[in-house]
Amino acid sequence: MIEFSNVSKSFQGDWLALKNASFKINKGEFAFLIGKSGAGKSTIMKLIYLDIFPEDGYINIAGYDSRTIKRKDIPFLRRKIGVIFQDFKLLPDRNVYDNVAFALKVTGESYRNIRKKTLDALASVKMSHKRNSYPYQLSGGEQQKVAIARAIVREPFILLADEPTGNVDPENTAGIMNLLFEINTLGTAVLMATHDHSLIKKDINQVIGIRDGKIVKPENIFSKLDIEETESAL
Amino acid sequence: MIYIFQEAFKGFFKNKSMSLITVGIVSVSIFIFGLFIIGTANLMNLIKLAEDKIEMVAYINENTNENGIQSVRNNILSIAGVQSVEYISKEQAKEQFIKDFKDNANLLEVFENNPLPASIKVHISIAYKNPENLKNISEKIALFKEVSDVDYGAEWVDELDRAVKFLFIIDIILGIIIALASVFIVFNTIRLTIMARKDQIDIMDLVGATESYIEIPYIIEGIFHGLLGSLISAGILYLLFSFLSTKFPALISMNNSIICILAIFGVFLGFIGSIMSVKQCLSEIRDFKSRKKVKI
Numbered sequence: 001m002i003e004f005s006n007v008s009k010s011f012q013g014d015w016l017a018l019k020n021a022s023f024k025i026n027k028g029e030f031a032f033l034i035g036k037s038g039a040g041k042s043t044i045m046k047l048i049y050l051d052i053f054p055e056d057g058y059i060n061i062a063g064y065d066s067r068t069i070k071r072k073d074i075p076f077l078r079r080k081i082g083v084i085f086q087d088f089k090l091l092p093d094r095n096v097y098d099n100v101a102f103a104l105k106v107t108g109e110s111y112r113n114i115r116k117k118t119l120d121a122l123a124s125v126k127m128s129h130k131r132n133s134y135p136y137q138l139s140g141g142e143q144q145k146v147a148i149a150r151a152i153v154r155e156p157f158i159l160l161a162d163e164p165t166g167n168v169d170p171e172n173t174a175g176i177m178n179l180l181f182e183i184n185t186l187g188t189a190v191l192m193a194t195h196d197h198s199l200i201k202k203d204i205n206q207v208i209g210i211r212d213g214k215i216v217k218p219e220n221i222f223s224k225l226d227i228e229e230t231e232s233a234l
Numbered sequence: 235m236i237y238i239f240q241e242a243f244k245g246f247f248k249n250k251s252m253s254l255i256t257v258g259i260v261s262v263s264i265f266i267f268g269l270f271i272i273g274t275a276n277l278m279n280l281i282k283l284a285e286d287k288i289e290m291v292a293y294i295n296e297n298t299n300e301n302g303i304q305s306v307r308n309n310i311l312s313i314a315g316v317q318s319v320e321y322i323s324k325e326q327a328k329e330q331f332i333k334d335f336k337d338n339a340n341l342l343e344v345f346e347n348n349p350l351p352a353s354i355k356v357h358i359s360i361a362y363k364n365p366e367n368l369k370n371i372s373e374k375i376a377l378f379k380e381v382s383d384v385d386y387g388a389e390w391v392d393e394l395d396r397a398v399k400f401l402f403i404i405d406i407i408l409g410i411i412i413a414l415a416s417v418f419i420v421f422n423t424i425r426l427t428i429m430a431r432k433d434q435i436d437i438m439d440l441v442g443a444t445e446s447y448i449e450i451p452y453i454i455e456g457i458f459h460g461l462l463g464s465l466i467s468a469g470i471l472y473l474l475f476s477f478l479s480t481k482f483p484a485l486i487s488m489n490n491s492i493i494c495i496l497a498i499f500g501v502f503l504g505f506i507g508s509i510m511s512v513k514q515c516l517s518e519i520r521d522f523k524s525r526k527k528v529k530i
Contacts, residue, residue: 049440051440051520072444072445075439075442075443075444075445076442077442078439078440078441078442079441079442083440089433089436089437089440091433091434091437093248102437102438102441103441103442105237105241106237106438106441106442106443106447106448107441107442107443107444107447108237108444108447111236150441154441154442
Protein backbone atom coordinates (compact mmCIF):
# COMPACT_ATOMS: atom_id res chain seq x y z
CA MET A 1 0.00 0.00 0.00
CA ILE A 2 2.92 2.31 0.80
CA GLU A 3 6.28 1.47 -0.64
CA PHE A 4 9.51 3.42 -0.25
CA SER A 5 12.13 2.35 -2.74
CA ASN A 6 15.66 3.71 -2.23
CA VAL A 7 14.31 7.10 -1.29
CA SER A 8 16.74 9.94 -0.61
CA LYS A 9 15.85 13.47 0.34
CA SER A 10 18.09 16.39 1.13
CA PHE A 11 17.28 19.87 2.40
CA GLN A 12 18.97 23.13 1.52
CA GLY A 13 21.07 21.30 -1.02
CA ASP A 14 23.50 19.48 1.23
CA TRP A 15 21.83 18.15 4.37
CA LEU A 16 20.74 14.59 3.58
CA ALA A 17 17.63 13.93 5.68
CA LEU A 18 16.92 10.51 4.21
CA LYS A 19 19.36 8.11 2.59
CA ASN A 20 18.27 5.19 0.41
CA ALA A 21 15.26 4.37 2.55
CA SER A 22 13.28 1.30 1.53
CA PHE A 23 10.32 -0.18 3.40
CA LYS A 24 6.70 -1.19 2.95
CA ILE A 25 3.57 -0.66 4.96
CA ASN A 26 0.73 -3.04 4.17
CA LYS A 27 -2.99 -2.51 4.18
CA GLY A 28 -4.46 -2.22 7.67
CA GLU A 29 -1.05 -2.51 9.33
CA PHE A 30 0.02 -0.67 12.49
CA ALA A 31 3.63 0.43 12.09
CA PHE A 32 5.92 2.41 14.34
CA LEU A 33 8.61 4.66 12.99
CA ILE A 34 11.11 5.08 15.76
CA GLY A 35 14.15 7.28 15.93
CA LYS A 36 15.80 10.11 17.78
CA SER A 37 14.95 13.75 17.12
CA GLY A 38 16.41 14.75 13.78
CA ALA A 39 16.65 11.17 12.51
CA GLY A 40 14.26 11.72 9.58
CA LYS A 41 10.85 10.61 10.89
CA SER A 42 8.94 13.74 9.89
CA THR A 43 10.64 13.69 6.51
CA ILE A 44 9.18 10.22 5.89
CA MET A 45 5.74 11.43 6.98
CA LYS A 46 5.88 14.45 4.67
CA LEU A 47 7.07 12.27 1.81
CA ILE A 48 4.05 10.00 2.24
CA TYR A 49 1.52 12.81 1.84
CA LEU A 50 3.73 14.35 -0.83
CA ASP A 51 4.32 17.59 0.96
CA ILE A 52 7.88 17.08 -0.24
CA PHE A 53 9.25 14.87 -2.99
CA PRO A 54 12.17 12.44 -3.03
CA GLU A 55 15.31 13.39 -4.90
CA ASP A 56 16.22 9.78 -5.57
CA GLY A 57 14.12 6.66 -5.54
CA TYR A 58 10.35 6.67 -5.52
CA ILE A 59 7.34 6.23 -3.29
CA ASN A 60 4.19 4.43 -4.21
CA ILE A 61 1.20 5.44 -2.13
CA ALA A 62 -1.96 3.49 -2.89
CA GLY A 63 -1.17 3.47 -6.58
CA TYR A 64 0.09 7.06 -6.78
CA ASP A 65 3.73 7.17 -7.85
CA SER A 66 5.82 10.11 -6.60
CA ARG A 67 7.60 10.25 -9.98
CA THR A 68 4.50 10.59 -12.10
CA ILE A 69 1.79 12.15 -9.91
CA LYS A 70 0.44 15.47 -11.18
CA ARG A 71 0.20 18.50 -8.89
CA LYS A 72 -3.60 18.56 -9.35
CA ASP A 73 -3.90 14.95 -8.13
CA ILE A 74 -2.14 15.55 -4.81
CA PRO A 75 -5.26 16.91 -3.03
CA PHE A 76 -7.09 13.70 -4.01
CA LEU A 77 -4.28 11.57 -2.57
CA ARG A 78 -4.33 13.62 0.64
CA ARG A 79 -8.04 12.97 1.07
CA LYS A 80 -7.12 9.32 1.52
CA ILE A 81 -4.46 10.06 4.15
CA GLY A 82 -5.12 11.37 7.64
CA VAL A 83 -2.34 13.27 9.39
CA ILE A 84 -1.94 14.34 13.00
CA PHE A 85 0.92 16.32 14.51
CA GLN A 86 2.51 16.95 17.85
CA ASP A 87 1.16 20.54 17.79
CA PHE A 88 -2.40 19.47 16.76
CA LYS A 89 -2.74 22.22 14.10
CA LEU A 90 -6.32 23.07 15.05
CA LEU A 91 -7.84 26.37 13.94
CA PRO A 92 -8.17 28.49 17.09
CA ASP A 93 -11.09 30.56 15.77
CA ARG A 94 -13.35 27.54 15.15
CA ASN A 95 -14.99 25.24 17.63
CA VAL A 96 -14.42 21.49 17.77
CA TYR A 97 -17.28 20.69 15.39
CA ASP A 98 -16.15 23.25 12.83
CA ASN A 99 -12.53 22.12 13.03
CA VAL A 100 -13.55 18.59 12.10
CA ALA A 101 -16.18 19.67 9.55
CA PHE A 102 -13.58 21.96 7.97
CA ALA A 103 -11.79 18.95 6.41
CA LEU A 104 -15.05 17.96 4.71
CA LYS A 105 -16.17 21.45 3.70
CA VAL A 106 -12.93 22.38 1.96
CA THR A 107 -12.95 19.14 0.01
CA GLY A 108 -16.41 19.73 -1.40
CA GLU A 109 -18.35 17.17 0.66
CA SER A 110 -22.12 17.53 0.30
CA TYR A 111 -23.83 19.42 3.11
CA ARG A 112 -26.04 16.45 3.87
CA ASN A 113 -23.03 14.28 4.72
CA ILE A 114 -20.94 16.85 6.59
CA ARG A 115 -23.03 16.83 9.76
CA LYS A 116 -23.35 13.06 9.96
CA LYS A 117 -19.71 12.33 9.22
CA THR A 118 -18.47 15.03 11.61
CA LEU A 119 -20.63 13.79 14.48
CA ASP A 120 -19.59 10.18 13.77
CA ALA A 121 -15.90 11.14 13.82
CA LEU A 122 -16.34 13.07 17.08
CA ALA A 123 -18.19 10.11 18.59
CA SER A 124 -15.41 7.73 17.62
CA VAL A 125 -12.85 9.85 19.51
CA LYS A 126 -15.33 10.38 22.37
CA MET A 127 -15.43 14.14 21.96
CA SER A 128 -19.08 14.66 20.99
CA HIS A 129 -19.81 16.39 24.29
CA LYS A 130 -17.16 19.03 23.58
CA ARG A 131 -18.28 19.82 20.04
CA ASN A 132 -19.05 23.45 20.86
CA SER A 133 -15.80 24.09 22.74
CA TYR A 134 -12.91 26.01 21.27
CA PRO A 135 -9.39 24.54 21.15
CA TYR A 136 -8.14 26.86 23.92
CA GLN A 137 -10.78 25.39 26.23
CA LEU A 138 -9.41 21.85 25.76
CA SER A 139 -6.48 19.95 27.28
CA GLY A 140 -3.63 18.74 25.07
CA GLY A 141 -5.07 15.23 25.00
CA GLU A 142 -8.51 16.50 24.02
CA GLN A 143 -7.05 18.71 21.29
CA GLN A 144 -5.21 15.72 19.88
CA LYS A 145 -8.44 13.71 19.88
CA VAL A 146 -10.11 16.48 17.86
CA ALA A 147 -7.15 16.43 15.47
CA ILE A 148 -7.59 12.65 15.15
CA ALA A 149 -11.31 13.13 14.43
CA ARG A 150 -10.42 15.61 11.69
CA ALA A 151 -7.85 13.18 10.28
CA ILE A 152 -10.25 10.21 10.14
CA VAL A 153 -13.42 12.05 9.12
CA ARG A 154 -12.74 11.33 5.45
CA GLU A 155 -12.16 7.64 6.27
CA PRO A 156 -8.53 7.51 5.11
CA PHE A 157 -6.71 4.27 4.32
CA ILE A 158 -3.83 5.35 6.53
CA LEU A 159 -3.40 7.63 9.51
CA LEU A 160 0.01 9.25 9.87
CA ALA A 161 0.70 10.25 13.47
CA ASP A 162 3.79 12.40 13.88
CA GLU A 163 4.77 12.34 17.60
CA PRO A 164 1.06 12.50 18.52
CA THR A 165 1.74 12.26 22.25
CA GLY A 166 4.57 14.81 22.29
CA ASN A 167 2.40 17.53 23.82
CA VAL A 168 0.13 15.28 25.82
CA ASP A 169 0.51 14.39 29.52
CA PRO A 170 1.21 10.70 30.42
CA GLU A 171 -2.35 10.12 31.57
CA ASN A 172 -3.81 11.18 28.24
CA THR A 173 -1.02 9.50 26.25
CA ALA A 174 -2.56 6.09 26.98
CA GLY A 175 -5.94 7.39 25.80
CA ILE A 176 -4.46 8.64 22.52
CA MET A 177 -2.61 5.38 21.96
CA ASN A 178 -5.75 3.32 22.64
CA LEU A 179 -7.63 5.50 20.17
CA LEU A 180 -5.00 4.86 17.50
CA PHE A 181 -5.17 1.11 18.11
CA GLU A 182 -8.97 1.24 17.94
CA ILE A 183 -8.84 3.09 14.65
CA ASN A 184 -6.43 0.46 13.37
CA THR A 185 -8.70 -2.41 14.35
CA LEU A 186 -11.44 -0.81 12.28
CA GLY A 187 -9.21 -1.24 9.19
CA THR A 188 -7.22 1.98 8.89
CA ALA A 189 -3.47 1.52 8.68
CA VAL A 190 -1.52 3.65 11.17
CA LEU A 191 2.06 4.85 10.92
CA MET A 192 3.16 6.44 14.13
CA ALA A 193 6.44 8.32 14.39
CA THR A 194 7.88 8.56 17.88
CA HIS A 195 11.13 8.67 19.79
CA ASP A 196 9.50 6.99 22.81
CA HIS A 197 10.20 3.22 22.96
CA SER A 198 7.77 2.75 25.82
CA LEU A 199 4.82 3.38 23.52
CA ILE A 200 5.55 0.37 21.32
CA LYS A 201 3.25 -2.55 21.94
CA LYS A 202 4.79 -6.00 21.64
CA ASP A 203 2.23 -7.38 19.19
CA ILE A 204 2.68 -4.56 16.75
CA ASN A 205 3.01 -5.47 13.04
CA GLN A 206 6.12 -3.56 12.25
CA VAL A 207 8.70 -1.29 13.85
CA ILE A 208 10.86 0.74 11.51
CA GLY A 209 13.98 2.23 13.05
CA ILE A 210 15.57 5.33 11.62
CA ARG A 211 18.92 6.82 12.46
CA ASP A 212 20.58 9.75 10.71
CA GLY A 213 18.24 9.37 7.76
CA LYS A 214 18.87 5.65 7.32
CA ILE A 215 16.53 2.76 7.98
CA VAL A 216 18.04 0.55 10.70
CA LYS A 217 16.99 -2.22 13.05
CA PRO A 218 14.89 -0.68 15.83
CA GLU A 219 17.39 -1.76 18.46
CA ASN A 220 20.14 0.14 16.67
CA ILE A 221 18.60 3.57 16.63
CA PHE A 222 20.66 4.67 19.63
CA SER A 223 23.67 2.32 19.16
CA LYS A 224 27.02 3.44 17.91
CA LEU A 225 27.33 0.48 15.53
CA ASP A 226 28.12 1.18 11.95
CA ILE A 227 24.67 1.66 10.58
CA GLU A 228 25.81 0.74 7.07
CA GLU A 229 26.04 -2.87 8.25
CA THR A 230 22.76 -2.94 10.08
CA GLU A 231 20.44 -1.24 7.67
CA SER A 232 17.69 -3.01 5.78
CA ALA A 233 16.48 -4.44 9.03
CA LEU A 234 13.12 -5.04 7.55
CA MET B 235 -20.11 26.38 -3.63
CA ILE B 236 -22.09 27.41 -0.54
CA TYR B 237 -18.95 26.79 1.49
CA ILE B 238 -16.92 29.14 -0.69
CA PHE B 239 -19.28 32.10 -0.16
CA GLN B 240 -19.83 31.22 3.48
CA GLU B 241 -16.09 31.12 4.05
CA ALA B 242 -15.51 34.42 2.25
CA PHE B 243 -18.28 36.05 4.30
CA LYS B 244 -17.01 34.55 7.56
CA GLY B 245 -13.46 35.55 6.73
CA PHE B 246 -14.55 39.15 6.35
CA PHE B 247 -16.39 39.35 9.66
CA LYS B 248 -14.12 37.06 11.71
CA ASN B 249 -11.13 39.26 11.09
CA LYS B 250 -12.96 42.52 11.69
CA SER B 251 -9.97 44.69 12.53
CA MET B 252 -7.93 43.33 9.60
CA SER B 253 -10.93 43.79 7.27
CA LEU B 254 -11.49 47.35 8.47
CA ILE B 255 -7.83 48.23 7.97
CA THR B 256 -7.89 46.69 4.49
CA VAL B 257 -11.09 48.48 3.50
CA GLY B 258 -9.70 51.72 4.98
CA ILE B 259 -6.48 51.48 3.00
CA VAL B 260 -8.35 50.55 -0.17
CA SER B 261 -10.62 53.56 0.42
CA VAL B 262 -7.67 55.94 0.81
CA SER B 263 -5.91 54.55 -2.28
CA ILE B 264 -9.05 54.77 -4.37
CA PHE B 265 -9.86 58.21 -2.96
CA ILE B 266 -6.52 59.46 -4.31
CA PHE B 267 -7.17 57.70 -7.62
CA GLY B 268 -10.66 59.24 -7.68
CA LEU B 269 -9.24 62.72 -7.07
CA PHE B 270 -6.97 62.12 -10.02
CA ILE B 271 -9.85 60.94 -12.24
CA ILE B 272 -12.01 63.96 -11.37
CA GLY B 273 -8.98 66.24 -11.77
CA THR B 274 -8.41 64.74 -15.23
CA ALA B 275 -12.10 65.16 -16.12
CA ASN B 276 -11.90 68.83 -15.11
CA LEU B 277 -8.68 69.29 -17.03
CA MET B 278 -10.26 67.75 -20.14
CA ASN B 279 -13.24 70.04 -19.69
CA LEU B 280 -10.96 73.09 -19.52
CA ILE B 281 -9.18 71.97 -22.68
CA LYS B 282 -12.53 71.48 -24.41
CA LEU B 283 -13.63 74.95 -23.36
CA ALA B 284 -10.39 76.37 -24.75
CA GLU B 285 -10.77 74.39 -27.98
CA ASP B 286 -14.35 75.57 -28.35
CA LYS B 287 -13.00 79.09 -28.50
CA ILE B 288 -10.93 78.24 -31.58
CA GLU B 289 -12.67 79.74 -34.61
CA MET B 290 -11.65 80.46 -38.13
CA VAL B 291 -12.60 83.62 -40.01
CA ALA B 292 -12.42 83.97 -43.78
CA TYR B 293 -12.38 87.64 -44.86
CA ILE B 294 -14.23 88.32 -48.08
CA ASN B 295 -12.95 90.61 -50.84
CA GLU B 296 -14.64 94.03 -51.03
CA ASN B 297 -16.17 93.58 -54.45
CA THR B 298 -17.70 90.14 -53.95
CA ASN B 299 -21.37 89.97 -54.93
CA GLU B 300 -24.21 87.93 -53.39
CA ASN B 301 -23.63 85.00 -55.75
CA GLY B 302 -19.94 84.98 -54.94
CA ILE B 303 -20.67 84.96 -51.21
CA GLN B 304 -23.16 82.10 -51.65
CA SER B 305 -20.71 80.08 -53.72
CA VAL B 306 -17.78 80.61 -51.28
CA ARG B 307 -20.07 79.63 -48.37
CA ASN B 308 -20.97 76.38 -50.14
CA ASN B 309 -17.37 75.74 -51.10
CA ILE B 310 -16.16 76.24 -47.53
CA LEU B 311 -18.92 73.96 -46.22
CA SER B 312 -17.77 71.20 -48.55
CA ILE B 313 -14.30 71.12 -46.93
CA ALA B 314 -13.81 68.15 -44.59
CA GLY B 315 -13.83 69.26 -40.97
CA VAL B 316 -16.06 72.28 -41.50
CA GLN B 317 -19.13 71.93 -39.36
CA SER B 318 -21.02 75.10 -40.24
CA VAL B 319 -20.46 78.59 -41.56
CA GLU B 320 -21.89 81.95 -40.60
CA TYR B 321 -21.81 84.99 -42.85
CA ILE B 322 -21.03 88.33 -41.18
CA SER B 323 -21.78 91.29 -43.44
CA LYS B 324 -19.83 94.59 -43.29
CA GLU B 325 -22.70 96.15 -41.32
CA GLN B 326 -22.85 93.30 -38.85
CA ALA B 327 -19.08 93.56 -38.39
CA LYS B 328 -19.43 97.26 -37.66
CA GLU B 329 -22.20 96.63 -35.13
CA GLN B 330 -20.11 93.98 -33.47
CA PHE B 331 -17.11 96.34 -33.36
CA ILE B 332 -19.17 99.06 -31.70
CA LYS B 333 -20.51 96.51 -29.21
CA ASP B 334 -17.05 95.13 -28.45
CA PHE B 335 -15.24 98.49 -28.21
CA LYS B 336 -17.86 100.67 -26.59
CA ASP B 337 -15.37 103.31 -25.41
CA ASN B 338 -13.41 103.51 -28.64
CA ALA B 339 -16.30 103.08 -31.00
CA ASN B 340 -15.67 106.49 -32.49
CA LEU B 341 -12.44 105.16 -33.98
CA LEU B 342 -14.45 104.11 -37.04
CA GLU B 343 -15.58 107.69 -37.60
CA VAL B 344 -12.18 108.65 -38.98
CA PHE B 345 -12.95 106.45 -41.99
CA GLU B 346 -15.16 107.71 -44.72
CA ASN B 347 -16.56 104.24 -45.47
CA ASN B 348 -16.90 101.22 -43.22
CA PRO B 349 -13.37 99.72 -43.30
CA LEU B 350 -14.40 96.39 -41.80
CA PRO B 351 -14.60 93.56 -44.31
CA ALA B 352 -17.43 91.07 -44.62
CA SER B 353 -16.39 87.67 -43.35
CA ILE B 354 -17.45 84.07 -42.98
CA LYS B 355 -17.08 82.55 -39.53
CA VAL B 356 -16.11 78.89 -40.01
CA HIS B 357 -17.01 76.44 -37.24
CA ILE B 358 -14.63 73.49 -37.20
CA SER B 359 -15.49 70.00 -35.90
CA ILE B 360 -13.75 69.19 -32.62
CA ALA B 361 -11.75 66.35 -34.23
CA TYR B 362 -10.18 68.82 -36.65
CA LYS B 363 -9.18 71.36 -34.02
CA ASN B 364 -5.49 70.63 -34.13
CA PRO B 365 -2.69 72.69 -35.70
CA GLU B 366 -2.23 70.52 -38.82
CA ASN B 367 -5.90 70.26 -39.77
CA LEU B 368 -6.59 73.91 -39.01
CA LYS B 369 -3.65 74.88 -41.23
CA ASN B 370 -4.93 72.60 -44.04
CA ILE B 371 -8.45 73.96 -43.86
CA SER B 372 -7.23 77.57 -43.76
CA GLU B 373 -5.01 76.95 -46.81
CA LYS B 374 -7.92 75.44 -48.74
CA ILE B 375 -10.16 78.40 -47.86
CA ALA B 376 -7.44 80.91 -48.83
CA LEU B 377 -7.43 79.44 -52.38
CA PHE B 378 -10.96 80.73 -53.09
CA LYS B 379 -10.76 83.94 -55.12
CA GLU B 380 -13.49 85.59 -52.98
CA VAL B 381 -11.36 85.20 -49.84
CA SER B 382 -8.77 87.86 -49.06
CA ASP B 383 -7.40 86.38 -45.83
CA VAL B 384 -7.98 83.57 -43.31
CA ASP B 385 -7.32 83.91 -39.60
CA TYR B 386 -7.60 81.29 -36.85
CA GLY B 387 -5.02 82.44 -34.30
CA ALA B 388 -2.40 79.96 -35.50
CA GLU B 389 0.13 80.85 -32.81
CA TRP B 390 -2.41 80.52 -30.01
CA VAL B 391 -3.58 77.16 -31.41
CA ASP B 392 0.02 75.91 -31.49
CA GLU B 393 0.57 76.99 -27.91
CA LEU B 394 -2.68 75.43 -26.73
CA ASP B 395 -1.78 72.21 -28.53
CA ARG B 396 1.64 72.11 -26.85
CA ALA B 397 0.10 72.76 -23.43
CA VAL B 398 -2.54 70.07 -23.94
CA LYS B 399 0.07 67.51 -25.00
CA PHE B 400 2.27 68.40 -22.03
CA LEU B 401 -0.63 68.20 -19.55
CA PHE B 402 -1.73 64.94 -21.11
CA ILE B 403 1.69 63.35 -20.62
CA ILE B 404 1.91 64.60 -17.02
CA ASP B 405 -1.61 63.30 -16.41
CA ILE B 406 -0.83 59.85 -17.82
CA ILE B 407 2.41 59.58 -15.81
CA LEU B 408 0.60 60.69 -12.67
CA GLY B 409 -2.23 58.25 -13.39
CA ILE B 410 0.19 55.36 -13.83
CA ILE B 411 2.06 56.26 -10.62
CA ILE B 412 -1.17 56.54 -8.61
CA ALA B 413 -2.60 53.33 -10.10
CA LEU B 414 0.63 51.40 -9.42
CA ALA B 415 0.89 52.81 -5.89
CA SER B 416 -2.73 51.80 -5.24
CA VAL B 417 -2.13 48.30 -6.60
CA PHE B 418 1.03 47.98 -4.50
CA ILE B 419 -0.58 49.24 -1.27
CA VAL B 420 -3.77 47.23 -1.68
CA PHE B 421 -1.84 44.13 -2.76
CA ASN B 422 0.35 44.31 0.34
CA THR B 423 -2.57 44.94 2.68
CA ILE B 424 -4.52 42.00 1.29
CA ARG B 425 -1.34 39.95 1.41
CA LEU B 426 -1.04 40.65 5.14
CA THR B 427 -4.63 39.58 5.77
CA ILE B 428 -4.01 36.37 3.88
CA MET B 429 -0.63 35.70 5.49
CA ALA B 430 -2.33 36.10 8.88
CA ARG B 431 -4.36 33.04 7.92
CA LYS B 432 -1.42 31.01 6.71
CA ASP B 433 -2.24 28.22 9.20
CA GLN B 434 -5.71 27.88 7.76
CA ILE B 435 -4.33 27.66 4.22
CA ASP B 436 -1.75 25.13 5.41
CA ILE B 437 -4.49 22.91 6.89
CA MET B 438 -6.66 23.24 3.79
CA ASP B 439 -3.67 22.10 1.74
CA LEU B 440 -3.04 19.24 4.17
CA VAL B 441 -6.57 17.83 4.20
CA GLY B 442 -6.76 17.78 0.41
CA ALA B 443 -8.51 20.98 -0.64
CA THR B 444 -7.92 21.73 -4.30
CA GLU B 445 -6.17 24.99 -5.19
CA SER B 446 -9.36 26.62 -6.42
CA TYR B 447 -11.15 25.70 -3.19
CA ILE B 448 -8.33 27.30 -1.22
CA GLU B 449 -8.09 30.39 -3.40
CA ILE B 450 -11.67 31.34 -4.28
CA PRO B 451 -12.89 32.38 -0.77
CA TYR B 452 -9.88 34.69 -0.41
CA ILE B 453 -10.44 36.11 -3.89
CA ILE B 454 -14.11 36.79 -3.15
CA GLU B 455 -13.10 38.41 0.12
CA GLY B 456 -10.50 40.52 -1.70
CA ILE B 457 -13.05 41.63 -4.31
CA PHE B 458 -15.45 42.54 -1.50
CA HIS B 459 -12.70 44.56 0.24
CA GLY B 460 -11.99 46.36 -3.04
CA LEU B 461 -15.64 47.04 -3.82
CA LEU B 462 -16.46 48.28 -0.33
CA GLY B 463 -13.33 50.46 -0.25
CA SER B 464 -14.15 51.97 -3.63
CA LEU B 465 -17.77 52.70 -2.69
CA ILE B 466 -16.69 54.39 0.55
CA SER B 467 -14.16 56.55 -1.30
CA ALA B 468 -16.75 57.32 -4.01
CA GLY B 469 -19.15 58.44 -1.29
CA ILE B 470 -16.54 60.72 0.30
CA LEU B 471 -15.57 62.13 -3.11
CA TYR B 472 -19.23 62.71 -3.93
CA LEU B 473 -19.75 64.72 -0.74
CA LEU B 474 -16.50 66.62 -1.23
CA PHE B 475 -17.23 67.61 -4.82
CA SER B 476 -20.89 68.39 -4.12
CA PHE B 477 -19.60 70.91 -1.58
CA LEU B 478 -16.88 72.24 -3.91
CA SER B 479 -19.29 72.66 -6.83
CA THR B 480 -21.40 75.03 -4.73
CA LYS B 481 -18.29 77.27 -4.58
CA PHE B 482 -17.11 76.61 -8.15
CA PRO B 483 -20.15 75.93 -10.32
CA ALA B 484 -18.09 75.14 -13.45
CA LEU B 485 -16.43 72.21 -11.70
CA ILE B 486 -17.20 68.72 -12.99
CA SER B 487 -18.38 66.75 -9.97
CA MET B 488 -18.85 63.02 -9.35
CA ASN B 489 -21.06 61.32 -11.89
CA ASN B 490 -22.16 57.76 -12.51
CA SER B 491 -19.32 56.99 -14.89
CA ILE B 492 -16.70 58.11 -12.36
CA ILE B 493 -18.39 56.00 -9.65
CA CYS B 494 -18.35 53.05 -12.08
CA ILE B 495 -14.66 53.60 -12.88
CA LEU B 496 -13.81 53.68 -9.16
CA ALA B 497 -15.90 50.59 -8.40
CA ILE B 498 -14.28 48.67 -11.27
CA PHE B 499 -10.84 49.84 -10.15
CA GLY B 500 -11.60 48.71 -6.57
CA VAL B 501 -12.85 45.31 -7.69
CA PHE B 502 -9.82 44.96 -9.98
CA LEU B 503 -7.45 45.85 -7.12
CA GLY B 504 -9.16 43.42 -4.76
CA PHE B 505 -9.13 40.65 -7.35
CA ILE B 506 -5.51 41.08 -8.44
CA GLY B 507 -4.31 41.68 -4.87
CA SER B 508 -6.00 38.60 -3.46
CA ILE B 509 -5.25 36.19 -6.29
CA MET B 510 -1.57 37.13 -6.26
CA SER B 511 -1.38 37.04 -2.46
CA VAL B 512 -3.05 33.67 -2.01
CA LYS B 513 -0.95 32.10 -4.77
CA GLN B 514 2.18 33.59 -3.23
CA CYS B 515 1.14 32.41 0.24
CA LEU B 516 0.55 28.85 -1.01
CA SER B 517 3.83 28.72 -2.88
CA GLU B 518 5.66 30.20 0.15
CA ILE B 519 4.21 27.49 2.40
CA ARG B 520 5.19 24.78 -0.07
CA ASP B 521 8.57 26.25 -0.88
CA PHE B 522 9.36 26.70 2.81
CA LYS B 523 8.60 23.05 3.48
CA SER B 524 10.73 21.76 0.64
CA ARG B 525 13.73 23.88 1.67
CA LYS B 526 13.76 23.79 5.45
CA LYS B 527 15.29 21.16 7.67
CA VAL B 528 12.08 19.63 8.96
CA LYS B 529 11.44 19.50 12.67
CA ILE B 530 11.79 15.90 13.74
